[in-house]
Every structure is written in C-alpha cells, then in structure tokens.
Amino acid sequence: MSPASKAQAQPAQLGARLGPAGMRAFFNLAKLWKLSGEQQQKLLALPRSTLAKYRAHPESVQLGPDTVERLSYLLGIYKALQILIPDTVQADEWVNRPNEAPLFAGRSALDRMLGGHVSDLYVVRQYLDAQRGW
Numbered sequence: 001m002s003p004a005s006k007a008q009a010q011p012a013q014l015g016a017r018l019g020p021a022g023m024r025a026f027f028n029l030a031k032l033w034k035l036s037g038e039q040q041q042k043l044l045a046l047p048r049s050t051l052a053k054y055r056a057h058p059e060s061v062q063l064g065p066d067t068v069e070r071l072s073y074l075l076g077i078y079k080a081l082q083i084l085i086p087d088t089v090q091a092d093e094w095v096n097r098p099n100e101a102p103l104f105a106g107r108s109a110l111d112r113m114l115g116g117h118v119s120d121l122y123v124v125r126q127y128l129d130a131q132r133g134w
Contacts, residue, residue, distance in 0.1 A: 019061030022071045023054045029078050032092040033110070042114050043121070044070050066118065073121035077109075080128035103127050 030040050041051055044067055054061050063071070077095070085091035095110045104112055109124050 018068060018071075019054075019063045020058040022063060022068070022075075023058050023061050025075055026071055027055060029074060032078075033095050035110075039110070039114060042116060043074060045116070045118075070118055070121055073118070073125045074113075076125050077113075077121070077128060080125070080132055084128065084131055101127070 026040075026044070029035075035043070037048065037051070041048055044051070046054075046067065081091040081094055082088065085094060095113070096108050098104075098106050098108055100106060103123060109127075113120050113124055
C-alpha cells in the first residue's frame with residue numbers, strides 16, 4: 001500500500017473504530033444538554049436518517065473525518081465544562097444559558113455551535129480551554 005493510500009485509509013479506520021463509542025457518547029451528551037433531533041443533526045452535520053440509523057444500530061456506525069472532528073470538539077466542550085463548573089447540572093446547563101462574553105454576544109454557546117460550521121464548535125472549545133488556562 002502506498003503512503004498516500006495509507007493516509008486515506010487512516011481516517012476511515014479511525015471513524016470505524018471510534019464510531020460506535022463516539023456516537024453513544026454523543027447521544028448521552030445530547031440527553032444531558034437537552035438537544036432536539038434537529039440540533040443533533042446540525043451539530044454533527046448529518047441527515048436525520050443517518051442519525052436515526054446510528055441510534056438504532058450503533059455497531060454500524062462508520063464516521064467520516066468531519067464527523068469525527070465534530071465529535072471531538074463536542075466531547076472536549078463537555079469535558080471542559082465538567083472541569084470548570086463543579087456542579088454537573090450547572091455544567092450541562094451552561095451551553096443553553098445566555099452568555100455575555102464577546103464570543104457569544106448575549107446568546108448561548110449552543111446558539112454559536114449551531115451555526116453549522118465545524119469552526120463554530122472549535123471556537124467554543126477554544127474559549128473553554130482558555131478559561132481553563134490552556
């Protein structure tokens with residue numbers, strides 16, 4: 001196998017290995033953050049039918065690189081919140097609360113993350129990492 005073929009195979013293998021566990025973690029996070037189906041679709045940039053298939057048959061999950069990246073940011077945001085806010089309920093509610101930080105301009109972090117671009121997830125993750133002193 002050529003180096004280029006190996007490089008192309010690695011994201012697919014990563015998506016296959018992380019898929020079932022990553023989606024289970026995401027669905028748990030969706031419950032905690034009280035995300036609607038539409039919000040879940042937008043955060044992962046997946047069609048409703050794909051999300052429903054992954055929920056019903058997690059063993060069949062084959063994630064693409066974009067979805068793996070999105071999951072990574074979302075799970076990182078969850079972890080950062082759990083570290084920053086010791087009360088787990090308040091940490092989970094933070095994403096839905098209006099926020100006066102310039103990044104959010106009075107809107108919630110979830111509103112920002114629902115912008116539809118992976119960069120929207122990235123900036124929220126970066127903001128929380130900065131709050132942690134990283």
